[in-house]
Amino acid sequence: MDWGQIFSFAIESALGTQAMYFALAAIGLNIHFGYTGLLNFGQAGFMICGAYGLAISIVEYDLHWLIGIVVGLIASGIFALLLGIPTLRLRADYLAIVTIAAAEILRIVVRATSLRGFTGGSNGINGFTAGFQDARPGFLDGGIDLGFISFSSRQSWVLFLGWITVLLGVGFTYLLIHSPWGRVLKAVREDEDAARALGKNAYSVKMQSLVLGGLFGALGGIFFVLAQGSVQPTPQDFGTPKTFFIWVAMILGGTGKLWGPVIGSVIFSGLLAFTDSALRQAVAADYVPKSIIDGVQVGQMRFILLGLGLMVLMIYRPQGIFGDKRELALDAN
């Protein structure tokens, strides 16, 4: 087995596009769940808003890619308002039900045959990254090569901008959370009625949080499709599993912690690639008999192993990597 190759695959994924757009979406989810206590199970829906907002404005309306990003963000803001207005006055679980359904509805609507001329139906949309790639600065033309890992020039530009956005997002979250606004957010998470009794408008703050976290979800979707070069309304791209992977990444890092979603996404992507390539090589080198698993089954097997790993984490470090065990103990009260 070539351990050097396994580790370079793992590190490449840990710093690659999946980790980057997971981090963006997970920052949003952390604002929703970690700081406000909103159960958003439809982060993939916000990603759809961002991805399709970008692709449609470029392909259909010939707009600049930066305007496309703004369109995607606006679309996700509207989506957040639509979800929030009826549900945020109700108990937390209603938002969970509505978001999980709305995200799937949105995905099924954009793949409708009758919208083929607009959203591309089940084929999705291609060829909207040219303008974005034209804007690539010269120093990335040769791609990024760190010796043991390397990224192509196209990928480098997405990664460069994406990771900068992640850092800005973390900084932005820091400023907000360490402010009186952030304090109200956390108070609403702990007990809405207590916040109301002290004169805080819980509904309004929850709405602001839902919109803000949704914008990060949209950014995740935007950078995802910029890296992929196409938008496709498939379950593995924008379905419910995607939402749950983002949840996993956030919980892995530590819910309600500033760097939790970023580190969680990096580790999630790295581990997934590590188990995948390690298994593949083990199977190829006959360390694992073909009668147990073959090369085709590795794809499923890596998720089983990842799931086992998560179970172990939840048993020995339930607060996540960055979490504070004291906080978890308080939940018992």
Add this chain to the structure above:
Amino acid sequence: MSRFSELKAVDPSVLDSVAQQPGAAKPDPVLTATGITRRFGGLIAVEVEHLEVQRGLITALIGPNGAGKTTFFNLITGFDLPDDGTWTFEGREMGTLPPHKVARQGMVRTFQLTKALSKITVMDNMKLGAPNQSGENFFRALVHPLWRQQEDEIEERAIALLDRFKLSHMSDEFAGTLSGGQRKLLEMARALMTDPKLIMLDEPMAGVNPALTQSLLGHVKSLRDEGRTVIFVEHDMDVVRDISDWVVVMAEGMIIAEGPHSAIGENQAVVDAYLGTHHDSALTFDDETTAKMAAEAAAGADSAEGTDT
């Protein structure tokens, strides 16, 4: 320093001339409620014809379990909507204001089951209470210099209040680590951060050890000395006798008696409500009698069981 400069202490003797009957008019009511009704299906939980609460004094709201005291609290603080009725605070019609707007008027409440915000620190719990924070606006929150000065002022007030409530050593701990009694103290202190005109305490002494009760009572009395109005729900008659200037008795959703605590124990309607009708001993605020009552009730239960078998 209070944002309500007009707050000043009121002499309890102003209530001497008030008629001791349900719905009696007070010399200077801060809160009036008229015709408040709340039904839960067929059950009428609250049916208050008229109630006036005197400004600057301590009013106790007592009554047997299920009398509708907490529901009444919820109604006038906007946490629940009445089926019928109106109420005014400071002469202003409150109608269907949501809870946070009621609180902003200067009317703050605490909860029967203490709501300490467990996973934020005691200090942040306190700071949360402060009204009119410019940093609570999303966009201003991003620019820290815009609210830094106000934050420092709020912190100063919070430190002073925590000192007063003997919680300053806990200020950096998570509120969830406080004991039950300390949480009651924190909730009261946090409510005071809003600088209220009227503070409504729902069973402030429940589950608090006797030593702490004394200091809590002292705090409640000091609120009156500052000119704040206090309404509290309580089951402990000793507490009611100790601090209340006026007692309002509820039973089955209605106000059945009002008066100073000395008069309430003699009131036939109150005795009936607590002990059942056709009971001929007066309800007194006296440990011995309370114990005797409890013993009688136990004996009654025993004999009831006896007849069952």
